[in-house]
Amino acid sequence: MHAHASGEGGIFVNAFLVETKEGVVAVDSTLTESESRAFRGQAKALRKPLLAVLVTHPHPDHVAGLTNLVGSDRTPIVATRPVVELMRSLEEPKRKQWTPVYGSEWVQRWTYPNLVVASGERLTFDGVRYSVLDLGAGGDSAANSAWFIESPRRTAFLGDMVFAGTHSYVADGHVLAWLANLERLERLCREMELVFPGHGAPDAPARLIGRQREYLLRFVSEVKELSAGAPRLSEDTKRELEARMTSFAPGAGLTFLISLSADAVARELNPGVNSRSQEEAAP
Numbered sequence: 001m002h003a004h005a006s007g008e009g010g011i012f013v014n015a016f017l018v019e020t021k022e023g024v025v026a027v028d029s030t031l032t033e034s035e036s037r038a039f040r041g042q043a044k045a046l047r048k049p050l051l052a053v054l055v056t057h058p059h060p061d062h063v064a065g066l067t068n069l070v071g072s073d074r075t076p077i078v079a080t081r082p083v084v085e086l087m088r089s090l091e092e093p094k095r096k097q098w099t100p101v102y103g104s105e106w107v108q109r110w111t112y113p114n115l116v117v118a119s120g121e122r123l124t125f126d127g128v129r130y131s132v133l134d135l136g137a138g139g140d141s142a143a144n145s146a147w148f149i150e151s152p153r154r155t156a157f158l159g160d161m162v163f164a165g166t167h168s169y170v171a172d173g174h175v176l177a178w179l180a181n182l183e184r185l186e187r188l189c190r191e192m193e194l195v196f197p198g199h200g201a202p203d204a205p206a207r208l209i210g211r212q213r214e215y216l217l218r219f220v221s222e223v224k225e226l227s228a229g230a231p232r233l234s235e236d237t238k239r240e241l242e243a244r245m246t247s248f249a250p251g252a253g254l255t256f257l258i259s260l261s262a263d264a265v266a267r268e269l270n271p272g273v274n275s276r277s278q279e280e281a282a283p
Contacts, residue, residue: 052075
């Protein structure tokens, strides 16, 4: 297993390469032109064919770099239908939103999955059996999936169901479903020694999932108190939320996600307020 961990400019995102005797399978990609070219270089250095790319969810930090990673239209890029559909709806607004920020580092034309699979479907590449679980809304996106290696040794790629060492993007407004999905994944990963998050270092599933649950519960608790029944937080209360969450998770990266996520969580928690997707808010 080879990991490519991006720096802060790449949102600390992980992409992975599963190397076997006759080839390599990638799981997700990276955000920027530079990081995606570096990831492709890492794959090419193994001197084995890229057999497939497995996609966990459609946020740009996981899919924009597919264009530089995949050198052939024949390479299977595999995802569930909800992931593909949301990816298609996000490309143009993300391009307009983030090109002024990233400039030439923003990947202007995305490459899309060409093999759509259903939840529970199994695929085998060079003797390694993979399966996918469609988790739906309830993660950092409105379309989430987890990929499992079923054999020869079971493990899982959890995508952005888990942020390790960074603050979490909770702006999509499905925090309660996210907590439910964590319970589900904890059961499915219980016997695994190691699982791989979308951000941060691999670890035992109980630790990674447990920490993510604790983070979300604290975030929900703080937003509930600070919002005081309102559908949004003031700038002052957002600053207070950021102070509380940075105290809870000292040293964690991506602090800008705290205030970015606050209003979506407030809308979900407070009765009578319609929650709306904020998929276009972050890279």
